[in-house]
Amino acid sequence: MMKSILVHLNDSASCETRLRLAKHLSEKFNAKISGIHFSATTFALENQSVPQNLDVNNVTDINALVLNTRQKKVLSEKAAVQRKLDKIFSTDFLPSWETFIGDDGHRLIANCRYHDLMILSSTLNLGSLLERLNSTIASVASESGCPIFVIPSEFCTLPSFCNPVIVWNSGRAVARAISDGLPFLKEAKKVTVYCDSSSSNDSERRRSGLLKLSEYLTRHDVSHEIITTELREDNYSAHLLKRISEAEHDLAVIGAYDHTNVKETMLGSVTRALMQEAKIPIFLSH
Structure with a gap:
């Protein structure tokens, strides 16, 4: 709600x-x-128009000028x-x-x-x-x-959220992001889920998790497609950015990671890369 x-x-x-x-x-x-x-x-005396009668050695006068300049800026x-x-x-x-x-x-x-x-x-x-x-x-x-x-700072149109992408890694943070983002995902024409097939050594467990994710999205009336692909650490961000650009996604749903372990350090760098380079709105939760 x-x-x-x-x-x-x-x-x-x-x-x-x-x-x-x-x-x-x-x-x-x-x-x-x-x-x-x-x-x-911020205040830099050399960048300001200083009154001729200002005593630059008088702390009171300097403080008054700083305060006045800051107040005007605010x-x-x-x-x-x-x-x-x-x-x-x-x-x-x-x-x-x-x-x-x-x-x-x-x-x-x-x-x-x-x-x-x-x-x-x-x-x-x-x-x-x-x-x-x-x-x-x-x-x-x-x-x-x-x-x-x-x-994004250069984004100047109202987002439509018709073609969002979920960056899935079976972690708690992205699961929370999906749950929090359901109001937007339910409005989409189709949601694409990108899953890193190299994120788990247990392929059966990964398939089971994806099936449960699909069932969860279906229960919430979210039309979706799941795409699995192997993403190595050295090309994780670049591969995602290329996919997002080619598929013209208009929203990315991701987990927010606080770098508590090696895996989250990599995922945290992906989060930053998407925010800096994807040029589309990002929805994230932790």
Whole structure:
């Protein structure tokens, strides 16, 4: 059940796409939309117009100039975000939203925990926290427990989700992503499941797992096709990206991995490669 959607807001072209997607899902599932905006304010004295009467040796004067410049920057960013909201939503349906100063990964993760879905930009950068968490958006999913839609920064049209692909490896994370993503998968004309046939030494166990996956998708009225192919570690990402491009998939459903073992390290690199190079929305859970 999707009743609460959190949207990452900024002054980018893809922000409007994220808002249109949130509005579409809100209308479809009667969900509430909230927004979160981070103003990563920086200040460099040499890049500013410094008043002639400023005493550069006076700490109070310098601090006042820094504070004034930062306040102006934050207000400018907030005004730009508000214009995007006004463009997408009617005045009686404007989402509530908050601005936080700095790249606060803690705050983003904490807020995600109270929503059913987070819609993020693929260029999200939340500084030191995510550096400690391998600098991946997948870490936001794994730390918050909230499923995430990642919209590429250059993606400027409302996603259709008619031809999604599931990257299946029989793991818990991708199983969770499928379950969380059922509202979108059920609307697709056909869902393609890519399965790495080299991911298990027990071929009978793999076939049994794929049969159960197919039965699960069928029970939920998801039209699907399962394609098995051998993917070696050295070409895993490249092979998937080629398949996605050739088949013109418009959504990838994947697991979010936190690199707790060698296998997840490889899969985590696949997650990053898809977000950086696939040029389509990514849906991931942990």
